[in-house]
Amino acid sequence: MTDTPDATVVTPPTTVPNPGSGAAESGTSSAQGTGVIETENMDVFYGDFKAVADVTMKFAFNEISALIGPSGCGKSTVLRALNRMNDLIPSARVDGEVRYHGANIYDPSVDPVEIRRRIGMVFQKPNPFPKSIYDNIAWGAKINGFKGSKSDMRDLVQGALEQAALWDEVKDKLTESGLSLSGGQQQRLCIARAIATQPDVILMDEPCSALDPIATLRIEELMLELKENYSIIIVTHNMQQAARVSGKTAFFNVELDTTGQRTGYLVEFSPTDELFTSPRMKATEDYITGRFG
């Protein structure tokens, strides 16, 4: 995992970091059929437009799952459907089921706020609050009902920053604005903020796309550490990144349907090393070898 990113060639399986390590402990449970999040025949619409169709997949506990695919195939749409962030888009609607620990999160009795407390999110563009570095992290914890003393809060903030590998860089300027940090630091701050609310699953939508290779590598290392305690689902355009960090990779594609809509669908969801060396589907092979429009 300390290999430098290979810029030209799709990563061969030998550089995939411990592809099975996450699956090892969760292997039994996923074999029994319970993932931390499962979708079943999920369609997502924006108004009348069906953005993704019929997605059935199972995300394993304590594993990094990657979603890849061409632009517009609905990766972000799928990701947002997993913690009901799509609710914020008035026209968005989800059909089918999404189960979190077995419970359908689109059941009318479910409070989306409770879902998002358990399934946190890190966005493509770092979006720290215009508050101090300290408050950026404390805020989410307070919202989530943190009841501890001031010194407990300090410990929590420090712990989250340490986990996000940011503590050493900011420990002397915790009162400065989160916006004063560099892009890579801001993104790690956002990850620390997500960790501080102690979610169960972290969704990341192209978290490194605004970062340079070194900052990217730090975040990848961070993800591999976080995997011990969290289940992570990451959207990425960078196939090397998917190969480096994830245990399983889902390839999405988009096709014109009979009515001329561009609807995305899941092509395959396989262990990462398999997907990159012996993809089951022709479309996957075309995409990963770059023979794709």
Place this chain on the structure above:
Amino acid sequence: MSTERGVHDADMARQLARKPRRFERLIVGSLFIAGAISIAITIGILWELGSESLLFFLDDDVTLGKFFFSTEWSPQAGSFGIWPLILGTMLITVIALLVAIPVGLSAAIYLSEYASPRVRNFLKPVLEILVGIPTVVFGFFALTFMTPLLRSIFGSQVGFFNVLSAGIVVGLLIVPLVSSLAEDAMAAVPDSLRQASYGLGASRLETSLRVVVPAALSGIAAGVVVAMSRAVGETMVVTLASGASPRNFSLADDSLFGYILSPFEGAQTMTGYIAITASGDISYDTIDYNSIFAIGLTLFVITLGLNSLSRRIVKRFRQEYE
């Protein structure tokens, strides 16, 4: 390319030459004149205010010290202390803000964070229509509805003319201003912050009050200051509802919270005095006549101060989101 077409170079110089563009110059010229006129008018107003005020202060009965430190305003008796008028303006402005800030801010939060696009597209124009209602209508509303209402609530201690009624109605008058400026400021808060907040498991109310409002605070504050200067300058409502007697007081003899700051008594404001005096039959170059310019100048300075304050706040706001 240039070597290939070298033969045309002389022609090129002609093609590149400036064209007269007479029409454009005409337009630019008239735009400049329009701008110059508005500046000239401002200077003219200042000149008029300044020179007439000077006459006022040169009068033997008036001294700067009495003007700024005396708490009695009785032109008939030759006392020109501006504090009673400032007190009237201040009381009404404070009451107006106490009404307009919570109502306007709630409306802004609702419009920006809760209302569906359809509701918003309906409500915003309705709010803006309120701005177009002539203020004399609001004045009448204060006199014939708000004052009787207050009297039925608080009893006869409420005077027929009182600052409470005027203040509340001025507050309602500036609600649209507060709400639309605050809504603009909140709409300018990047959506990514809302997403960050929801993504952390915040509810809509927590997101509105603890992320969006703080992030928009400078813009909201600037809007409040603009609304405040509007309240300070409001004339019709206060003239009708708050009466024409300056609330002369003595810090030594009157109780601060009993009489001086009482919301139930009337009080003339700076604008109210100007309106009444200027529309009465007074002759030029009397001291009464000159006094309205001195007050006008004071008002001008106050609103100028408030407006530059709001610009300062807005500038800080802009820097935050670079």
